[in-house]
Amino acid sequence: MSPAAFTFDRILTPLLPLALRGHTVVRAWAASATFKHAIEALGVPHTEVGRVLVDGRAEALEAVLPVHGHVTVLGVEPSLPAAPLHFLCDAHLGATARLLRMAGFDTTYDNNYADAAIEALALADDWIILSRDRELLKRRGIRRGAFIREREPQAQMREIVARFRLADAARPFSRCLECNVPLRLLSVEEAAGSVPPRVRERQHLFSTCDVCQRVYWPGSHWARMNALLAGMLAPQAEDGAPQTAERILRSGSAGA
Template sequence: MVSATFRFYEELNDFLPRARRKVEFAVPCARAATTKHMIEALGVPHTEVELVLVNGESSGFDRLLCDGDRVAVYPKFEAFDVRPLLRVRAEPLRTMRFVADAHLGGLARLLRMAGFDTLYDNHIDDPTVAALSAGEGRVALTRDRDLLKRRGITHGCYVRALKPAQQFAEIFQRLDLAASARPFTLCLACNAPLRRVARETVAERLPPSVQASHEEFLRCDVCQGVFWRGSHWRRMAALLASQGISAG
């Protein structure tokens, strides 16, 4: 048995018991324990980790821990580009495609509204989320910590907020998504691209009041949904504006 000292930074402390937050603490480790094994044994999903320093040097998840090692564990950096230091994965947590678990339907719709390819089904199970994340390079979004510990997932986010609008703001800020947003380009219902159509082509599907007061329309060629700048659009535009994004 060996012993190593750990210190977790910023939001990673949310996963720890209160007595271990924002302080160094020593823990016993098995002789063959890796940094990934111990980080997750302490309660932190590896997908939340961007940088690991062992004795001051950047290390990968496969680093075998030795007696007396000092391990500093960091989340994604917002203000600094740490790509030259990364050892835990080939690329930083900046993939802009998502897969959301079955409890995050509201968040999935809001991400689609902002133009981010987001897979979601209210019957999707954890193995499917993990397979889609690993196979398609998607960021897994979940409130299930155990899901983020699955071996195949390399990019994921534990969603802390409970309500969709708050979850949306949280993910936008954590992953710095504002510059990549393309509002109202994807169907909220099925995630397919939207395209502009003439009013005449969708007139039979519009309420008379909408026909009289609107001239610009978008349609999804997959589910045939039709969208226009009504009250729902204005509410979503306001939500985008709260993140510094113009709806156009």
């Protein structure tokens, strides 16, 4: 058994057991233990680790622990993920999955997914796994993911936007909130048979989901959702105000 001294970035310390926070952690590990094994045994999923340094020298997470040296574990630097930019929310984040879809992000959610199924999907299709379950995020097959610290959906959304630098990638109201598929713009004539007469008289921008056949338009409910998104996405439009329905729809997104 070889002892190793670990210091964790401040952003990672809340993931450690209370007794280990705020100071160097010294533990003895088996000779074959990797950095991943040791860090996750202390409570930090590998999805939260940015860099691992031994006496200032970068080491791979899968490398075997050294016999000597001080290990510094740094948190992930916020950045926009490489393609494919799609998210899988576990059972704890159903409301947040809907907010991600509202912002235009490819997001799947099913509260019946078992951990093994989530890992298999992540491994096969490189989903970004969002979860409040640290044990799930420690699974080896999950390459990309994030442990969501906040508990309230809007706060979770703001956390996700900041973690993955999503503001500029957002395409509000471009996906069906129920089916997650991209919406298709409709002409007034195409929408006529699917919306109430008063809506046809007042609106001229429509979109539809080709799976569930829902028709969307920028009515009062859309305005409330637009204001909600404005508080979760940053930066705002260049003029400092949320984008209007016309600007969003004409730029290729769809109303709701």
